Amino acid sequence: MPMLEDEIRRLMADGTARLHAAPDLLGRVMRSHRAKRRRARAAAVAASVAAFVVVAPSIAYWTVDSVPTIGERSTFSAVQEPPAIDDTPPVPTDPPDLGDLGDGREFGHVRVGYLPEGLQWSRWSSDFGDTYSTSYNYDGDDKGYYQVQIRMHEEKTVQEVEDQIQAYRGEKGGEEVTVGGRSGYLVVQNVGEDGMKGTPTLFLKMGDRQWAEIMFSPVYAEEFSGAEAVSAELKKIGEGLTSTM
Template identity: 65%
Template sequence: MPTLEEELLRLMTEETARLHAAPDLVERVVSRSRRRRVRGRIAALSASVAVVAAPVAYLGASTTTATGSQVTISVTPEPPAIDDTPPQPSEPPSLGDLGDGMKFGHVKVGYLPERLKWSGWSVDFGDKYTTAYFYEGDDPGSYRVQIYMYEEESVQEVGDRIAAYRDEGDGEEVTVGDRGGYLVVQNVGEDGMKGTPTLFLRMGDKQWAEIMFSPTYAKEFRETGAVSAELKKIAEGLTPNP
């Protein structure tokens, strides 16, 4: 059964992959969890040491005096060492070298806004995978456009998320060529940002794309509707890559 830290690593790694969050997010969460667990270990250890120190503690070797009487010596065992080494998060699987990044997994990218290039970053969870694009000279952990692909059973996740947005009255149905999609701004108000403009695109019964603009990148498009127009252009250029 996975430990609490392993489960946190798995959940936070997946969320980090989806949103391309700060690279040290997992480490921060695990560090807090580890500190709580170590404090619990110390409390339990203190209680166990108190019991060991009692008169009925472990009996050890005996020695004989010059008069022939025996004296029994109580031996208090050393307390167990506390493993204070934090687990090291493993790197999530990647898609490898994507060259210019215009093909990855089962999709081809036909259009990107000017100056964008492949970031060199990707994550591959099999039926879910993603990569991102940024400007030359941007920080390696940043992105401007991210494309997340959902295939096979994972498309249900997209359906559930779109259904939740519909229920809340967020976003709108859109048509991109002959394909349906859903346009919405996600994570509004988080971290003081204005949200992540996103277009979900249905590419087939078992293939959906999620195209995201970072809030920072979206600020570069000042004209009304410019971000939505760019998202639709990227969506139009996405085609299956058998």
């Protein structure tokens, strides 16, 4: 019996000895554990990505629609918001004028000495710099018709007047005159417009940098006895003009 028990103990000892851990068992166990942790993390990341892919469209839509970036605001604004249409009609504006001229006898760089009887300043004028003008009628109403209009041409616009007079000369549509020692040109402009007989006009050279254009309205011209009477009145107005340049 003792021999049997000794044999049993020996056999158990031999079996237990074979169960001892190898020298690198701890390292292998740690490495295995780390590997399992990495695999677990990778699996978790993959699962998160998969979940994001599923819900990303709705998240992206909510993000762009609710809180767009500056660049997205510009892009989506151009697509989603049509440009505003300004259908407000433009407000008409009056041309620049010479202001209050009092009796209208002096404006710009000229003084008016003579006007036909009954005429007064119409309270109308225009001022475009080197070209400016005013007019005279019976009732002093700036909405009424003019009887006489005086337009002054200075500096850069002088050449335009001289070219215009040269064109009239070529058409033989007027005549050379001398008024108060100054050269001028008498012509009827705009003949046939609106069924009228045209606008009797005296161009008068006031100086090297200034011309006066004195006009009678066609309706006013009919109040005189004829073309010679109209020309005489135009010359009187021209004689009474004084340059203040």
